[in-house]
Amino acid sequence: MQITRGMRLTEAKTYVAGKLGVSVLDLSDPTVMLDVRKELGLGGILESGEITDIDDPMGIEAKFNIAAVLDVPVNCVERFRAKAGRRRPAQI
Amino acid sequence: MEPRIATRMGDGSLVEMTRSEIKADLEEGTQQSAKRAKVDPLTQDELDHLLDIYASSARFTAVDIGDEVVMSNDGTGTKHIGNRVQDLQTYEQVLGIDIVELWQIDYSYKAIKTNVAHEGQAMKIAQMLCTNPVQYGAMPDLGRYSKPDGPIDNWSELLPLMKVDEARAAQIEACAMLVEDINFVADHMVEAGADGIDMDTTGAAGDADFLAGLTACRMLREKYPFLGIEIGMASEFVLGMHGQLEFDGERLAGMWPKDQLRMVQAAGGSIYGPAVNINTGKSTAWNIARAITIIKPAMEIAEIPVHVNVGMGVGGVPTCVYPPADATSRASKAFVEILKIDGY
Amino acid sequence: MGTGDPLGMEGAHTQASGMGGMRTAGDLVARMQMTRRMRLKEAKAYVADKLGCTPRDLSDPSAMEQIRIEKGLGTLPFTSSVRPGEAGMIEAKFNISQVLDIPINSVERFKERVGLASSFAV
Numbered sequence: 001m002q003i004t005r006g007m008r009l010t011e012a013k014t015y016v017a018g019k020l021g022v023s024v025l026d027l028s029d030p031t032v033m034l035d036v037r038k039e040l041g042l043g044g045i046l047e048s049g050e051i052t053d054i055d056d057p058m059g060i061e062a063k064f065n066i067a068a069v070l071d072v073p074v075n076c077v078e079r080f081r082a083k084a085g086r087r088r089p090a091q092i
Numbered sequence: 093m094e095p096r097i098a099t100r101m102g103d104g105s106l107v108e109m110t111r112s113e114i115k116a117d118l119e120e121g122t123q124q125s126a127k128r129a130k131v132d133p134l135t136q137d138e139l140d141h142l143l144d145i146y147a148s149s150a151r152f153t154a155v156d157i158g159d160e161v162v163m164s165n166d167g168t169g170t171k172h173i174g175n176r177v178q179d180l181q182t183y184e185q186v187l188g189i190d191i192v193e194l195w196q197i198d199y200s201y202k203a204i205k206t207n208v209a210h211e212g213q214a215m216k217i218a219q220m221l222c223t224n225p226v227q228y229g230a231m232p233d234l235g236r237y238s239k240p241d242g243p244i245d246n247w248s249e250l251l252p253l254m255k256v257d258e259a260r261a262a263q264i265e266a267c268a269m270l271v272e273d274i275n276f277v278a279d280h281m282v283e284a285g286a287d288g289i290d291m292d293t294t295g296a297a298g299d300a301d302f303l304a305g306l307t308a309c310r311m312l313r314e315k316y317p318f319l320g321i322e323i324g325m326a327s328e329f330v331l332g333m334h335g336q337l338e339f340d341g342e343r344l345a346g347m348w349p350k351d352q353l354r355m356v357q358a359a360g361g362s363i364y365g366p367a368v369n370i371n372t373g374k375s376t377a378w379n380i381a382r383a384i385t386i387i388k389p390a391m392e393i394a395e396i397p398v399h400v401n402v403g404m405g406v407g408g409v410p411t412c413v414y415p416p417a418d419a420t421s422r423a424s425k426a427f428v429e430i431l432k433i434d435g436y
Numbered sequence: 437m438g439t440g441d442p443l444g445m446e447g448a449h450t451q452a453s454g455m456g457g458m459r460t461a462g463d464l465v466a467r468m469q470m471t472r473r474m475r476l477k478e479a480k481a482y483v484a485d486k487l488g489c490t491p492r493d494l495s496d497p498s499a500m501e502q503i504r505i506e507k508g509l510g511t512l513p514f515t516s517s518v519r520p521g522e523a524g525m526i527e528a529k530f531n532i533s534q535v536l537d538i539p540i541n542s543v544e545r546f547k548e549r550v551g552l553a554s555s556f557a558v
Contacts, residue, residue, distance in 0.1 A: 080527055153452065187450055227470075
């Protein structure tokens with residue numbers, strides 16, 4: 001939110017907490033955020049394949065969901081949509 | 093005096109032979125294998141064609157433009173340059189391989205079962221980074237289920253004791269475990285995005301090993317209609333370690349490539365890989381004539397793609413870790429032009 | 437294929453008789469063999485028809501470079517030819533799936549994980 005919307009820290013935290021349905025304090029709490037990220041498909045650490053497994057979005061997959069949840073465009077996601085949708089862009 | 097041509101032995105060593113000697117080796121190779129496998133020897137046209145390919149002093153040879161075939165690459169990568177996914181990217185982008193394969197060094201479905209989550213994650217990352225089809229491969233490797241490596245009584249120890257019934261029962265029990273493990277690993281790999289599953293060196297432990305591969309193949313085909321399933325063989329002949337096992341009512345022991353292919357087709361396989369081992373004491377000309385003679389009947393009935401095993405020690409490629417490109421390319425051209433194979 | 441050092445084995449085979457992977461249409465023909473169990477001739481004819489070219493073009497890197505760029509099927513990035521604006525890696529597989537009219541497992545899984553509509557039942 002800082003790089004896309006130019007928000008100051010307090011404003012950015014409040015915005016993200018609102019979108020995720022958690023408190024501002026939760027945003028820095030790995031215990032809470034592990035579950036939140038898993039539930040919303042926002043990607044996580046691949047530690048030994050035990051925490052984030054093959055069903056969980058990772059890498060650019062997670063960024064598709066981050067863009068949707070935060071309601072911001074993510075450049076590489078938009079470019080992926082354009083490049084991967086050459087035949088039928090409406091479907092992507 | 094007849095000129096001598098530099099050519100290769102089955103162990104990779106460079107020797108000099110005359111055109112007449114190479115011709116004689118081709119004829120002996122086809123006659124001996126035809127008798128052994130109870131198939132027809134190669135025709136005179138085919139032998140002449142092979143002679144043109146092998147009685148050449150060229151450093152490299154190739155098929156005609158437009159006759160190229162698909163390269164599936166079981167065991168993709170060196171394992172020692174970069175990581176495994178980088179290996180796949182290298183083979184996709186530098187070597188021009190068409191189907192790359194993710195695998196681990198302990199190339200056995202039983203071994204992979206214990207770390208399948210890690211293998212799945214690697215497959216998922218590979219799928220993100222590769223455009224080529226990426227399959228997952230390992231050996232059925234039935235022997236892993238017998239003592240001391242596994243829980244089942246060792247049939248190789250029971251047979252010399254004349255405990256034939258016990259040895260057979262042990263193989264059947266192991267076969268069921270293997271089918272379950274192949275399914276277990278394949279399910280995870282499909283979930284991770286795999287394009288195909290490769291059962292490589294199938295039949296290494298005999299007919300029960302082959303039966304496990306066929307049974308697992310049929311189960312996977314029913315579950316995943318889109319999935320590439322490749323069954324590559326361990327050798328030209330299915331050993332009858334059990335001796336009475338059947339698939340679709342047909343006895344597996346003693347099957348040569350034509351019947352092996354029929355079974356793979358019936359099980360729903362996508363690609364069949366025949367393997368004919370090298371005789372290191374004979375020339376590559378003798379070995380290629382033997383391999384093509386044995387595989388030819390399979391090509392005549394093939395309804396699915398046939399990717400011949402042509403790596404170190406099989407399919408006319410010498411048994412040495414640095415296969416000379418003169419020998420490799422001659423085998424490559426011979427299989428494509430004479431058997432009209434679908435790939436390697 | 438088999439084992440052996442990469443240059444003497446895979447490198448020699450691909451130069452002697454290989455379609456060429458992503459340099460050409462080898463990966464596309466391979467997909468038809470894997471997914472539809474097509475033999476080589478049928479697979480080449482199918483892919484050529486979908487791409488609007490001849491079967492011989494499928495092994496021709498010069499012809500296929502243009503076709504792959506035009507249809508977004510992925511190209512090889514190397515020193516004198518990098519195209520970050522073109523589809524590559526998994527992006528290209530979305531387009532390959534559409535062009536060849538076959539499901540690609542990893543593409544369908546990707547769609548599942550990011551909430552995109554699926555074209556095939558996998």
